[in-house]
Amino acid sequence: MRWGVVTFPGSNDDHDTLYALDRVLGEEVVSLWHKDRDLKQVDCVVLPGGFSYGDYLRCGALARFSPVMESIIQFAAAGGLVLGICNGFQVLCEAGLLPGALVRNRGLRFICQFVHLRLEDTDTPFTCRCTSGEVLTIPIKHGEGCYVADPATLDQLERNHQVVLRYVDGSGRATAEANPNGSLNNIAGIVNRQRNVFGLMPHPEHASEKIQGGEDGLKLFRSALAAYTEREHRHAASVAPGH
Amino acid sequence: MRARVYITPKKGVLDPQGKAIEHSLHALGFDEAHDVHLGKYVELALDSQEPERARQRVDDMCRKLLANGVIEDYRFEIEE
Numbered sequence: 001m002r003w004g005v006v007t008f009p010g011s012n013d014d015h016d017t018l019y020a021l022d023r024v025l026g027e028e029v030v031s032l033w034h035k036d037r038d039l040k041q042v043d044c045v046v047l048p049g050g051f052s053y054g055d056y057l058r059c060g061a062l063a064r065f066s067p068v069m070e071s072i073i074q075f076a077a078a079g080g081l082v083l084g085i086c087n088g089f090q091v092l093c094e095a096g097l098l099p100g101a102l103v104r105n106r107g108l109r110f111i112c113q114f115v116h117l118r119l120e121d122t123d124t125p126f127t128c129r130c131t132s133g134e135v136l137t138i139p140i141k142h143g144e145g146c147y148v149a150d151p152a153t154l155d156q157l158e159r160n161h162q163v164v165l166r167y168v169d170g171s172g173r174a175t176a177e178a179n180p181n182g183s184l185n186n187i188a189g190i191v192n193r194q195r196n197v198f199g200l201m202p203h204p205e206h207a208s209e210k211i212q213g214g215e216d217g218l219k220l221f222r223s224a225l226a227a228y229t230e231r232e233h234r235h236a237a238s239v240a241p242g243h
Numbered sequence: 244m245r246a247r248v249y250i251t252p253k254k255g256v257l258d259p260q261g262k263a264i265e266h267s268l269h270a271l272g273f274d275e276a277h278d279v280h281l282g283k284y285v286e287l288a289l290d291s292q293e294p295e296r297a298r299q300r301v302d303d304m305c306r307k308l309l310a311n312g313v314i315e316d317y318r319f320e321i322e323e
Contacts, residue, residue: 065308105259188310
């Protein structure tokens with residue numbers, strides 16, 4: 001599987017993501033520059049964390065119009081896997097690839113800490129190797145991570161099982177106290193209706209080695225890898241003669 | 244021509260900055276202040292001759308970039 005990590009001016013977790021994919025997981029991974037329209041035949045595009053275009057106007061608002069995003073929007077429409085982490089999640093919402101928006105944290109402070117996340121849905125390429133209901137420990141670091149959407153959108157997200165991760169306490173309960181930023185319904189990550197575009201505020205790349213405090217982030221990358229491999233096998237079987 | 248664009252948080256969307264400002268105003272004795280919201284102000288010059296066309300173009304700018312309809316409302320004035 002070939003991964004691509006996008007660098008916008010102001011991205012700052014692009015290299016940490018490249019490191020996690022290349023050095024920790026041993027995956028084939030290439031850098032994608034924001035001015036490139038060519039996605040270099042990758043199978044999964046990762047929009048990393050950071051402060052693309054200085055977070056000017058709104059987080060992700062300007063990155064959304066960079067040339068690489070035009071290609072990513074087409075790639076996503078064709079079923080390609082897209083993962084947006086933190087600022088990447090904000091870019092996906094601004095681009096309309098995911099519903100809703102991310103606004104200033106309820107407490108107004110930038111938060112940098114490990115959080116507990118309950119895995120709500122395993123029927124996505126990014127969570128297929130996880131167990132429904134399991135609690136992952138992954139860090140967040142953001143000032144604008146409060147997920148909002150209008151009531152109808154929120155209702156649709158819940159009914160279509162598009163909420164993938166929720167902020168919970170150590171025992172897996174989605175309480176108000178366990179919600180670090182005021183996100184509606186404790187939402188930390190969602191997928192689109194087609195389930196190939198996933199955005200989350202927590203940073204899986206920062207929970208990919210024991211020395212970072214945990215490896216739970218790898219479960220998401222490994223799921224995408226497993227989903228991709230399975231899809232390739234199915235595809236190969238369907239085109240193989242005699243089948 | 245010039246345009247003045249005002250972008251404000253949509254009613255019902257959490258506005259913690261507005262809330263914090265309101266608390267500070269109350270702490271300073273401005274008890275009459277309430278419903279405080281913090282928005283953005285964008286000013287721009289336009290190479291346009293027709294006000295009606297300019298209005299359409301600025302509305303387009305707001306919808307495409309300047310405001311995010313999920314969380315913000317906007318209004319603008321055109322000065323000839």
